[in-house]
Amino acid sequence: MKYYIISGEASGDLHGSKLIAALKKIDQNSEFRAWGGDLMEKEGAFIIKHYKNLAFMGVLEVILRIPKILKNIAFCKSDILKFNPDVIIYIDFPGFNLRIAKWAKQIGFKNHYYISPSVWAWRESRVKQIKKNIESLYVVLPFEKEFFEKKHNLLVNYVGHPLLDHFSLFKKNKNFFKIHSLNTKKPIVALLPGSRLQEIKKNLPLFIKLESHFKEYQFIIACAPNINLKLYLSYIKNSSIKLLSNHTYDLLYYSSAAIVTSGTATLETALFNTPQLVCYKTDKITYWLGKKFIKIKYISLVNLILNKPAVVELIQDDFNLNNLISFLNKLLKRNELKKINKNYKLLKSKLGGKGASKKTAQLIFASLK
Numbered sequence: 049m050k051y052y053i054i055s056g057e058a059s060g061d062l063h064g065s066k067l068i069a070a071l072k073k074i075d076q077n078s079e080f081r082a083w084g085g086d087l088m089e090k091e092g093a094f095i096i097k098h099y100k101n102l103a104f105m106g107v108l109e110v111i112l113r114i115p116k117i118l119k120n121i122a123f124c125k126s127d128i129l130k131f132n133p134d135v136i137i138y139i140d141f142p143g144f145n146l147r148i149a150k151w152a153k154q155i156g157f158k159n160h161y162y163i164s165p166s167v168w169a170w171r172e173s174r175v176k177q178i179k180k181n182i183e184s185l186y187v188v189l190p191f192e193k194e195f196f197e198k199k200h201n202l203l204v205n206y207v208g209h210p211l212l213d214h215f216s217l218f219k220k221n222k223n224f225f226k227i228h229s230l231n232t233k234k235p236i237v238a239l240l241p242g243s244r245l246q247e248i249k250k251n252l253p254l255f256i257k258l259e260s261h262f263k264e265y266q267f268i269i270a271c272a273p274n275i276n277l278k279l280y281l282s283y284i285k286n287s288s289i290k291l292l293s294n295h296t297y298d299l300l301y302y303s304s305a306a307i308v309t310s311g312t313a314t315l316e317t318a319l320f321n322t323p324q325l326v327c328y329k330t331d332k333i334t335y336w337l338g339k340k341f342i343k344i345k346y347i348s349l350v351n352l353i354l355n356k357p358a359v360v361e362l363i364q365d366d367f368n369l370n371n372l373i374s375f376l377n378k379l380l381k382r383n384e385l386k387k388i389n390k391n392y393k394l395l396k397s398k399l400g401g402k403g404a405s406k407k408t409a410q411l412i413f414a415s416l417k
Contacts (some may be wrong), residue, residue: 049075049416052133053082053093054124054148056102056141058243058274059312061085063163063210063405064139068093070409081131083124086273096127100274102144117144124148128157134416138182139163146177153181160412162186164204168195169344175200184415186408189353190398207407208400211312215319216402218297225302228292234266235304237376238322239289240296242309243272245279250329251309252283254369258307259287261373265304270296305379307372314348314359318392323379325372326350326361350391353398358391 051071055064065087072078072092080093083102089095097120121144128136128148135158138145142165149159164187167174175196178185185204187193193206225232241252252269259267271280271293280291292299296313300306300320308314310328317324326348346352350359360375362368378384 049077049135049413050079050131050133051081051135051137052128052131053080053084053088053137053139054141054145055082055084055088055139056099056144058085058099058272060139060141060163061087061099062214064088064093064137065091066210066213066405067137067139067162067409070405071413074409074413081127081133097123098274102141120144121147125151128152129155134158135160135412137162137412140165142167142171142174146174146181149181150177158183158416160184160186160415162408163188163210164192164196168192172343175202178202184411186411188404189349190400191353191355205408205411206400207404207411208402209315210404211315211319212399212402213405215297215316218301220301221295221298224295224298228290228295230268230290231266234264236299236302237262237265237267238299238303238306238317239267239269240306240308240313240317241269242311242313243274245275246330247309248272248275248279250331251327251367252280254329254367254372255307255327256283256287256289257369258372258376259289262376266290268292268299268303270299305376307376308348310347310361312349314350318350318359318395321389321392323384323388324350324359325375325379326359327367327372328361328363329367330364350395354391354395358388358395 053064055061061084064084068080068091082088082093082095083097084095085099136152138161140163152159159182161182164185179202186207187204188209193204196202196204239255241248241255267289269280269291271291300317300322303322306317306322306324308317308324308326310326314326328347348359348361351357362371
């Protein structure tokens with residue numbers, strides 16, 4: 049079978065790579081062409097466009113990139129026609145993917161969507177597009193099944209979250225401190241400023257200021273694979289903060305706390321039972337529009353899944369140095385750990401078991417057969 053996969057972010061590249069690995073096990077004659085990244089390429093997919101050239105954040109950023117986005121859409125359509133896949137698999141990235149799906153449905157291609165767009169948060173009208181143009185939708189968050197089936201009468205496949213598969217493969221590195229020349233006597237605070245350029249520019253400068261207020265801790269930045277290290281270095285010139293690439297899970301395992309930009313990383317941090325503060329800041333126009341149209345109470349996956357403020361969220365104006373210092377101090381106290389671990393345990397019970405990639409691959413392959 050010929051599979052065409054479209055993702056537009058680092059998390060999509062990760063989940064896509066796991067899906068490709070699962071499909072290869074059940075389809076000996078599989079061929080993959082994808083919009084993704086290094087992880088998908090490592091699994092054998094031919095990468096047409098790398099996600100680092102696709103991820104735009106914020107209203108202004110998108111408006112400025114409209115000509116490039118339209119050019120990419122036109123190119124994607126022509127590339128699909130040349131490849132003529134048996135199925136197109138979309139991974140999140142809804143602004144782009146739903147446009148392609150509408151066209152592909154009209155042409156006669158089979159459309160499968162893995163990692164549903166967050167229509168429960170905003171632009172719920174997109175459910176109509178999904179109903180019309182997508183043959184099978186695979187959801188990974190427990191509340192999504194109820195949202196689609198009860199509210200919109202749309203049958204979906206709940207496969208569990210693919211991060212559980214990735215997490216289950218983790219083995220701690222006993223030489224972590226030695227390999228990275230870290231101080232074994234100083235506990236670690238991990239800084240995860242996001243995977244998009246705009247996120248890092250908005251969040252990292254404030255993260256770094258914490259170091260001078262917590263001298264008994266060592267601060268380490270988890271670098272995104274798609275971001276040039278020069279950007280991080282430009283922010284940490286006068287500090288002793290260290291950079292770490294491709295070892296985020298090791299970092300989270302050994303950290304006493306983490307400051308995390310909202311996204312998949314909030315869920316990864318919880319899987320390691322690491323106390324966290326969730327922070328997010330964007331440009332004023334995007335935030336204003338978000339307040340008007342986004343319908344959710346929380347921005348972190350941890351709080352969304354648990355439907356309560358299990359972790360502190362500092363958003364926009366609340367994301368300031370005074371609040372960061374205050375809440376990090378509280379987070380590092382032992383009496384907070386019991387409550388945090390209780391919430392994290394509940395979270396894991398709600399995520400379902402392992403095997404999301406395998407389940408999704410089997411369902412896609414069975415539908416094609």
